[in-house]
Amino acid sequence: MGENDRTGRCVVAVDGPSGSGKSTVSRRLAASLGARYLDTGAMYRAVTWAVLRSGVDLTDAESVAKVAGEVDLRIGTDPQGYGVVADGVDVEKEIRGPEVTGAVSVVAAVSAVRDLLVGRQRQMIENAGRIVVEGRDIGSVVAPDADLKVYLTASAAARAQRRSAEDASDVAATAVDLARRDKLDSTRQVNPLQQAADAVVLDTTELGIDEVVARLRDLLTERGVA
Numbered sequence: 335m336g337e338n339d340r341t342g343r344c345v346v347a348v349d350g351p352s353g354s355g356k357s358t359v360s361r362r363l364a365a366s367l368g369a370r371y372l373d374t375g376a377m378y379r380a381v382t383w384a385v386l387r388s389g390v391d392l393t394d395a396e397s398v399a400k401v402a403g404e405v406d407l408r409i410g411t412d413p414q415g416y417g418v419v420a421d422g423v424d425v426e427k428e429i430r431g432p433e434v435t436g437a438v439s440v441v442a443a444v445s446a447v448r449d450l451l452v453g454r455q456r457q458m459i460e461n462a463g464r465i466v467v468e469g470r471d472i473g474s475v476v477a478p479d480a481d482l483k484v485y486l487t488a489s490a491a492a493r494a495q496r497r498s499a500e501d502a503s504d505v506a507a508t509a510v511d512l513a514r515r516d517k518l519d520s521t522r523q524v525n526p527l528q529q530a531a532d533a534v535v536l537d538t539t540e541l542g543i544d545e546v547v548a549r550l551r552d553l554l555t556e557r558g559v560a
Contacts, residue, residue, distance in 0.1 A: 343463050344481050344559045346360075346480060346482045346550070347467055348469075349474070349483070349486070349527070351512070351519070351527060352497060356486045359538075359543060360466045360468040363551070364466040367464060367560065369462075369465050370463075371411055372465055372467045375470070376418050376426075378438055379429035380405070381407065381447060384405040384421065386434065386437060388401045392437055398441055398446075402441075405420055406422065436511075439515050440518070443522040443524065448524050467480075470519055470525075473530030486536055492538075492539045494509035534553060536549065
């Protein structure tokens with residue numbers, strides 16, 4: 335099979351802000367397709383965990399990039415049981431905590447970090463064959479030739495409610511933090527959060543997870559790649 339032969343391949347790019355439902359939707363979609371699943375945000379969070387552990391100044395881009403280049407990062411792609419390991423430590427729980435959440439947008443804005451992780455993400459996508467990839471720049475940067483590009487969104491209130499329900503945080507405080515991250519992610523100079531020009535936009539405010547997954551399956555069927 336030639337290197338560029340896409341027979342049997344299916345790449346779905348799912349982008350959107352925090353709380354839009356992309357993680358749950360992406361995992362369930364991947365499982366229903368018998369495909370792999372890649373959470374690119376977890377990769378940035380794992381690097382952020384390593385940066386925080388190292389004690390380097392978050393504003394020192396060169397030092398942050400050095401840590402990113404040295405950390406041994408391994409991320410699973412099984413939608414039923416993926417995991418994130420950094421330097422031999424299972425960090426799946428730690429990278430979802432408030433310390434990493436508060437710093438990840440700063441680390442992710444470092445161009446050298448993005449270049450490094452985008453390269454790894456593209457390699458994982460190439461080797462996976464069939465995969466659902468979620469993040470903030472998948473359709474626009476990481477996998478611009480994806481078979482289906484989706485941009486999930488939801489009202490600010492719905493997103494804050496969902497995220498606070500996940501970590502038992504205050505809804506109002508969560509809304510403020512989401513607005514802060516939205517601004518940082520959408521205004522960074524390198525690969526900002528944005529909707530790909532040819533992405534299908536789906537507002538999940540009033541939709542259940544199963545309904546969203548069903549709509550995406552229908553879109554893939556229409557494209558002949560489900």
